[in-house]
């Protein structure tokens with residue numbers, strides 16, 4: 459069966475809209491700044507969806523689109539400026555960043571209170587501790603999609619991809635939900651043997667059609683978190699038609715994890731606005 463992100467999205471949109479109304483009654487306008495450097499495809503897609511969804515939810519989105527040859531110094535200056543602004547509650551820096559920029563330094567410059575991606579080392583550490591206020595959006599989206607169809611406790615979850623954006627945080631959340639977690643990556647041997655043990659298979663590597671039915675145990679839940687563009691069309695990492703026949707559930711691209719990711723980002727933004735407006 460197809461695990462439709464748009465259905466879960468409706469519930470989340472209502473929940474967020476209620477929280478936004480409550481904030482606005484207290485004269486707080488929740489606001490997110492998105493910094494995009496260059497025009498990488500997946501980042502472009504995310505920025506587009508963030509702007510559209512921000513309008514729908516009544517959350518202010520300030521899109522800073524910067525040239526790919528920007529200096530590190532200038533980028534850091536922009537971030538520090540956003541850190542100081544009381545009217546901005548969340549800051550998202552689209553990754554990847556160009557060569558000349560030190561990604562670690564950039565992420566460490568974001569104020570942890572505004573780090574709605576949850577990538578600052580303080581929040582990333584707390585993620586593994588189970589205490590972060592900002593769980594990374596894609597990982598939250600993946601967990602929510604899985605929980606909408608199966609229970610996680612005791613299941614074998616295999617995550618393909620070990621990025622800081624998706625693979626690692628997703629593995630952390632699955633572990634927290636008492637799954638047995640295996641993380642696979644480009645150096646993994648006998649990938650197929652491992653993925654065939656998975657009750658839950660999460661794929662996030664950026665390779666179209668990497669996973670076909672030969673990698674999937676019959677009845678498994680397959681989550682495709684890949685965002686690739688082929689001939690101007692958005693596709694995931696899973697060969698959808700091949701896997702659909704054997705999986706119990708599979709998320710489509712587009713219309714799956716991406717849709718939910720954007721909403722989780724706004725949920726974190728609302729949370730940031732609430733935390734920043736607390737007086738005691």
Ligand SMILES: Nc1nc(=O)c2c([nH]1)NC[C@@H]1CN(c3ccc(C(=O)N[C@@H](CCC(=O)O)C(=O)O)cc3)C=[N+]21
Pocket residue numbers: 500501503504506507550551552553554575595596623685692711712713714715716717719720
């Ligand atoms: N700091 C950072 N955090 C991220 O989470 C992050 C990032 N950088 N860089 C780029 C990737 C990519 N990503 C997407 C999320 C949602 C959609 C999305 O909403 N996609 C829609 C379709 C949009 C369309 O049609 O263009 C869908 O899948 O249905 C796309 C891409 C988050 N990323």
